Amino acid sequence: MQVLENTLNEISSYIWGPVMLTLLLGIGIYLTIGLKFFTFRNLLTAMMILWRGRKSDQAGDITPFQALMTALSATIGTGNIAGVATAIALGGPGAVFWMWLTALFGMATKYAEAVLAVKYREVDDQGRHVGGPMYYIKNGLKGKYNWLATAFAFFGALAAFGIGNMVQANSVADAVETLFQVPTFYTAIVLTLLSAVVILGGIRRIAEVASGLVPIMAISYITAALWVIVTHYEQIPQALGLIVSSAFTETAAVGGFAGAAVWAAIRFGVARGVFSNEAGLGSAPIAHAAAKTNDPIRQGMIAMLGTFIDTILICTMTALVIIMSGAWSSGENGAALSTLAFEIGLPGIGSYVVVLGLVIFAFTTILGWSYYGERCAEFLFGTKVIWPYRLLWLCAIPVGAMGKLTLVWLFADILNGMMAIPNLVALALLSPVIFRMTRQYLRPR
Template sequence: MQQLNEILSLIDSYIGGSDWFVALLLLTGLFFTVYLKFPQIRFFKHAIDVVKGKFDEQDDEGDTSHFQALATALSGTVGTGNIAGVALAIHLGGPAALFWMIVTAFFGMTTKFVEVSLSHKYREKTADGTMAGGPMYFMKNKLNMKWMAVLFAIATVLSSFGTGNLPQVNSIASSINATFGLENYITGAVLSVLLAFVILGGISRIASVTEKLVPIMALIYFIGCVAVIFYNFENIPNSIQRIASDIFSGTSATGGFLGASLAYAFNRGVNRGLFSNEAGQGSAPIAHASAKTKEPISEGMVAILEPFIDTIVICSLTGLALLSSNVWREKIENKFQRTDLEVLSIRYDDTKANPNNDRELLAAHISGDKELPTYTGSLNVINGKITNTVSLLHARSLAEDVKVSIDGEAYTGTLNVVKGKVEWKKKMAIRGKSLVHSAPLTSIAFTRSYFGEWGKYIVSIGLLLFAFSTAISWSYYGDRAMTFLLGAKSVIYYRAVYVFAFFVGSFADTTIIWTLSGITIALMTIPNLIGILILRKDMKESLEVYRSHMKDKFGIKI
């Protein structure tokens, strides 16, 4: 598992985790924002009117309403990225990462507008009478680049597992296990059956479920976030100041948090921002292609609202809850994951008063700037405690009060370590105090509220609804891609594999899953962004046609 994660991390570092990928994503959004004269601001009110059905026409062709298409697309984006992804971004990049997530969303509003409009314009009706669309269709029908369309469709199938399937169920199962003590595989088995029931009904049943789930889950989560923020209201000014002051300098060490550079905060903020709202990834256009309208731009208008709701509203609330509760920099008792664990050859001290600048050395090590010597050899363990003069790093922090157990009993014996990596024994667990990340971090933050310990149940319920609805929507994205690649008959086999993977993902290693998701996101995003940049003039002309239509048909100027 460790070797697999290292290979995946290396691949991700050259694509999704690279600086050029972040630049491509942001600069595309910036270009279209300027090129189309800030449509995310100019057309925001009009987008709301379109969702309300104010401009619907009798002869509109499609399978879902504007609101259902928006709900399906939102259910695909509002998921673990909003709960676990924000926590991971702040864990990696500090408070400034939240700012870069919001910046990504602002430009992402325009990117979504463009990709959805173009995908809707070149959609097709399938043999079963339903609509199929997405970037692969404008790549094939307009750009005449079938090879690019095939590449995108393959990446979509892979991403349906790396984005919509595995990380979603893993976060649900981990959260429910932490809250209720229910084994991950039991949660996975129950949800897999429910997932199969929903996705076998096709887009009609999916839209029917998501249009009910999205408002409910948003309300529940909003109440939970507000309860944390107001309970810790005295910390809000300092949290906002911290975000602002760290934007161009990075975050210095504070508490158990060892610091993060500006470059890392920027990269992780943009990367997690994309994972949250999927702007530029090309996934949402697949859902919007089913909407009833003969005006492609009108559906693009609807898409403007997605990054705003998903990231600027929901992720900001999560971020403020995490920062105001201070849990992002506190060491908390937790069960260590082997891929997050590293053994250093000497003992370090991360307290502020340490005269040897150990905090700076550790910070440089976890950021990859200057590596410290790792340990190779045997660790002596007596009654659960490691007696060697070494340091254990877990979740990018110096671990404390470490205890080793096997099958629940304190372990006495030796552990082999090779280049800082512990060779795990069967039924072994290592626990201690360290920083935590992803969904468990948000769960802890929600206990620092008016709800007290009950707050973690809001995260569990919210995560269950958010992530399950994401898995539903991504199954639809995957089956549309399979239809494009191999025809409608291949969909049933895809769905079977999708449901099985959903079960397996409930107990797989989370670190590997998050790394995999970064790779699959990039594989979709790159060809999609190239495609919409090539079609920039087509987009601008389509917008002018739409504006003329609205003036002639409805007498309004937008």
């Protein structure tokens, strides 16, 4: 078992090494420049389009707003709480700067993914609008690239059980047991039943729950973090200065922090940024393909807000609390570091804020990724696989909640990286289509 774990660790380190991180960041930079910084210039416009997109009578299954909330339900999760803390614990405060940079260029990646998802989507034999990387590879690239579409769907259907199911269930069970001393068995049962009520209702019910839970929890979490930041406002310049300076210079050992080189800040900042907002992995466009819209560009603009909300807003809030509280140098890591930081900033209730956020975010991630995995499985085997996949998904939740997931984490990490490769290839090859469609959208304006 130890040999297998070591082997998987080596594979994961290679897949998520400098080449992959350079590709993810590089594609984002390439698309941003090719779009002439369209995503930067139209951020406010995208917010207005999102507000108007709360209702729609165009072709699709869910409203554009619900599509974004569904994508965010799968994106906002342990990465925003534990992932940010891990990046800071291993890469120092400078890792936050590289998370920001990844998100800013990742907005163009997420925009491009959604544009292609809507343009090349299909209607399945049950009348649902389906799309994502497997469909824009199949319909946009065609012919000799079809094997890439199959590869993405295969990796996506399997990866969903790791990063989107068992890992999230384990995080919920562990957090609830730590803070409330509730045995993992009971948490597993409740979590499975709640998930069943939503997932068995399909994308419309998932979208309804996501559009209710995600905004409420995100706003609550940001409000709690802002309270800590505002009550320590005099430390804001120092915290921001530390983030920027540590991004380009080695972070010295302080307290329980062992110190970190610049490369560590870059590596963990980019990696955790991608893990958090999923730009380039190809998951979010599966949700956006179901949107009630006939305009790929407008849906792309809504989609890019997901990266902004996830990383620039929520991850930044977590990071500032960790740094301003001084907890970053305590030697703690992951969710424990975030919990310590919030408890310092909000004595008596800070740990509850983190645990509640972790539980709700992880629960919505289970819902969102169930849809992603299901669509990937449908691409491979047709609509007949939908109900077996949903039932298998529900069975995996208690396994994850009560199990030891070292190997699951490693497999999920590897499969996520394998998902990204076909998607990045497709984005690069289809970039002329994205650029042309964007120019045509802007021309009358």
